[in-house]
Amino acid sequence: xxxxxxxxxxxxxxxxxxxxxxxxxxxxxxxxxxxxxxxxxxxxxxxxxxxxxxxxxxxxxxxxxxxxxxxxxxxxxxxxxxxxxxxxxxxxxxxxxxxxxxxxxxxxxxxxxxxxxxxxxxxxxxxxxxxxxxxxxxxxxxxxxxxxxxxxxxxxxxxxxxxxxxxxxxxxxxxxxxxxxxxxxxxxxxxxxxxxxxxxxxxxxxxxxxxxxxxxxxxxxxxxxxxxxxxxxxxxxxxxxxxxxxxxxxxxxxxxxxxxxxxxxxxxxxxxxxxxxxxxxxxxxxxxxxxxxxxxxxxxxxxxxxxxxxxxxxxxxxxxxxxxxxxxxxxxxxxxxxxxxxxxxxxxxxxxxxxxxxxxxxxxxxxxxxxxxxxxxxxxxxxxxxxxxxxxxxxxxxxxxxxxxxxxxxxxxxxxxxxxxxxxxxxxxxxxxxxxx
Numbered sequence: 001x002x003x004x005x006x007x008x009x010x011x012x013x014x015x016x017x018x019x020x021x022x023x024x025x026x027x028x029x030x031x032x033x034x035x036x037x038x039x040x041x042x043x044x045x046x047x048x049x050x051x052x053x054x055x056x057x058x059x060x061x062x063x064x065x066x067x068x069x070x071x072x073x074x075x076x077x078x079x080x081x082x083x084x085x086x087x088x089x090x091x092x093x094x095x096x097x098x099x100x101x102x103x104x105x106x107x108x109x110x111x112x113x114x115x116x117x118x119x120x121x122x123x124x125x126x127x128x129x130x131x132x133x134x135x136x137x138x139x140x141x142x143x144x145x146x147x148x149x150x151x152x153x154x155x156x157x158x159x160x161x162x163x164x165x166x167x168x169x170x171x172x173x174x175x176x177x178x179x180x181x182x183x184x185x186x187x188x189x190x191x192x193x194x195x196x197x198x199x200x201x202x203x204x205x206x207x208x209x210x211x212x213x214x215x216x217x218x219x220x221x222x223x224x225x226x227x228x229x230x231x232x233x234x235x236x237x238x239x240x241x242x243x244x245x246x247x248x249x250x251x252x253x254x255x256x257x258x259x260x261x262x263x264x265x266x267x268x269x270x271x272x273x274x275x276x277x278x279x280x281x282x283x284x285x286x287x288x289x290x291x292x293x294x295x296x297x298x299x300x301x302x303x304x305x306x307x308x309x310x311x312x313x314x315x316x317x318x319x320x321x322x323x324x325x326x327x328x329x330x331x332x333x334x335x336x337x338x339x340x341x342x343x344x345x346x347x348x349x350x351x352x353x354x355x356x357x358x359x360x361x362x363x364x365x366x367x368x369x370x371x372x373x374x375x376x377x378x379x380x381x382x383x384x385x386x387x388x389x390x391x392x393x394x395x396x397x398x399x400x401x402x403x404x405x406x407x408x409x410x411x412x413x414x415x416x417x418x419x420x421x422x423x424x425x426x427x428x429x430x431x432x433x434x435x436x437x
Contacts, residue, residue, distance in 0.1 A: 017212075022176070023067055025071075027044065027068075030064050030071070031064075032167075032173070033068070037068075042163060050076060051076075052072055052078070054133050054139055054159055054161070055141045055162075057069065057142065058147070059167075063165045063206065064165060064208065072112070072141070078110065078111065079112065083115050083116070086120050090128050097137065100138055101137065110136050110137055110138060112139045118144050119148075119151035126156050130156060130159070133156070133159050134159065140160060167205070173204055173208065174197050174198065176212070177200045177211055177212075180215055181215060188219045188226075190219055190224060190226055191226070196227055203235050218233075221233060252274055253271075256285075256288070257288065260292055260334050272324075282323050285327060286315045289327075290312055292308070293305040293307070295341060295343075295344045296344070298343040299415075300342075300414045301415050301416060308334065310330075311326050314326035339414060340415065342409060342417065353403070360400035363399075365396075367380060395430050395432065
């Protein structure tokens, strides 16, 4: 049949994005997760045993969670249904379960239900999966970027195996980028400069999808060879991947504090840079530094708290970007200061004592005596005014008698606390406590 001049021209079929075209077709094509996909890995073992338990795949974006779920279901020849917790709800889950029952009656097989971003379901919504996981009607494969310990029901966790996936390393990403660029069937069919490969792999920050998206955009600027300049144009203003509310936030803050505690200014300033570049409010960082100055430096260097407070004031007064310099100065000082957690340990020990025994009665000689009645009751009687003593101290006891010679504050043998230890030992001996020497 001849076509008229005015007949609509058939649209060319849309070609899927590069990340979809390069999606691994076998478990051996999955890169960067050899700890679970390799010969000794858990997922490879599932395929060998032809048995797939319910799983929670926990890992960062672009590490292969969806791909692994599809491959496992395909290789085990089980029906596969993908479902997003962002777009669907319990109603859709019921429809999927109903279809799974029909499949089980016809084929005798359970359905692999892949739930992307399962952490978006609240506790009661997650409960909807429980009876069907328990019966084996569905094999639940949940994917999450959030810590399952906090985001997935304990009952569901007890019925599933958590599989931890890592950000993909730069070496596997380089191999993936080079293959995607040069593959003429599924990839781009272009040459690529080795430096461009390196830049894409680094910019991806462990995310294979991001790497392939950057590569595809760079290819749209190139003719026959992808150059570093093409990649650079794609990366302008791309920023650092940083989750200010999730595990990455807590992990980075933890690394920051532990680097300070470990007296490593280089690492501490690096994690400071990660937080600032990722959009962490500088006020939050300064607040953590003020806490650290007392918790981990304490009286080993009393100036540390003053430095941290000055940094906090500078952050409020100056603001970013210049306040980064104030923060870095304070971080360097705190990292190199002598460390002592004696004050932190002292208040914790004292709180434990109060919680165990309550607030014991204050000794009578230390009580306030503003009225005649209180004086008649003996309040303040026998109190020795410290300034009347030659050295400003005397042998008077201040602790409730029930606690005896309990000690809460034990200065370290570091920094200024060496001098505090000597003075405290002398004072305790004067008050009749055990001589620590």
